[in-house]
Amino acid sequence: MPLVFDENRAEVAVRAVMLGMPMRQAARKWNIDRSxxxxxxxxIPTRKETNQHLQAVPINLxxxxxxxxxxxxxxxxxxxxVKLKIIAERMAQASGSPRSLGSQxxxxxxxxxEAVKSARSLPLSYSRVNGATAVNINRFFDRLEAPELAAITPDRFFNIDEMGMAQGVGADQFVITDATLRQTFKKAVEKGEWIxxxxxxxxxxxxxxxxxIWKGTHVQSQWFPDRNRGLFEDWRFSCLPNGWTSNEIALKWLHHLFLPHVRCRFGNIWxxxxxxxxxxxxxxDFLWACLSNKVWLLFYEPHCSHVQPLDVGVFGLLKKKLKNELNLTPAGRLGIKPSKKEMVLAYKVAREAVLGVKTITNAWATAGI
Incomplete structure (x- = not known):
């Protein structure tokens, strides 16, 4: 039988000889050249070991x-x-490697x-992923059993999500009126900008x-009353034309809020x-920042994100409390759009009332994590 070189077989043969097997027997058993x-x-190093310095991404990376x-x-x-190659290029740049990655x-x-391979990704039909079905939710819980998460304690699990709210929040739809009337009308609160x-x-x-995230171009100081300066020192504010989140804002949140907090508290651990x-x-950019700072991203199946801890146990209570606080403001009583000052102060009050340890831990328990 002609000798066929295979690195894995060769390593096994070398280890067998080191453990006492005769070289001739090991070479014959694993079909490896005795030389x-x-x-x-x-x-004497192998060709692979000799040429490691020629790799654009060092072998350890x-x-x-x-x-x-x-x-x-x-x-x-x-x-x-494509994403793997982009992350590899950033690794190479971070390590100071002057070489670029070729097309192959x-x-x-x-x-x-050999622990990784390429596989064709098969798209799921919308009907299969639409909703938090038992199959989809079980896929998520299976991920919690992954070995990457085995040594990570519960205090190092975090959940991020976004909540949208209009700057005008209406009062209750039920009113007290004349019992003889079939219907009555009440001035609706003016619809406001999206936050x-x-x-x-x-x-x-x-x-x-x-x-x-406000709707606008720049965050303006007049949105915050002078007498309350200092109440929002650890908060962050941003603006976009539509008031929604974006890739850039999510990255800023990661670098300016999340990473400083977890690195200060937990050090350099996952x-x-x-x-x-x-x-x-x-x-x-988000993936690279997470990899560089030892953050595993744990994903829900598509269309299942509404069963996250924040969604099932926090945001509903927050919106209800915020609505009540806005109804107590002069703007809420008059049925007009509250100012940004009133909005941010009402949200702070609602947040302090809702986001306690008990509410948050109950939210994680409700989500089943």
């Missing part, structure tokens, strides 16, 4: 990249070859790292400072961020 075994025993790809695939987001880099990467709030809670019951599959959580 190769002899060179390895004499400390490649292993880290492979482990990250495997871990994120288990947690609900298998990176595409991923092929060589897969051959060097998005990014909130993040830990499974331990902690709430990180929020990020409020944490878990439970989130939905919105593009702001799966774009290249």
């Amino acid at each position: 190769y075994i002899r060179r390895r025993l004499n400390g 490649e292993r880290r990249l492979a482990n990250w790809a495997i871990g994120q695939a288990r947690l609900g987001f298998a990176p595409s070859i 880099w991923h092929t060589r990467f897969l051959s060097r790292n 998005t709030v990014l909130e993040c809670i830990s499974a331990e019951g902690e709430a990180l400072p929020p990020l409020l 944490v878990v961020l439970v989130c939905d599959g919105h593009d702001s959580h799966t774009n290249d």
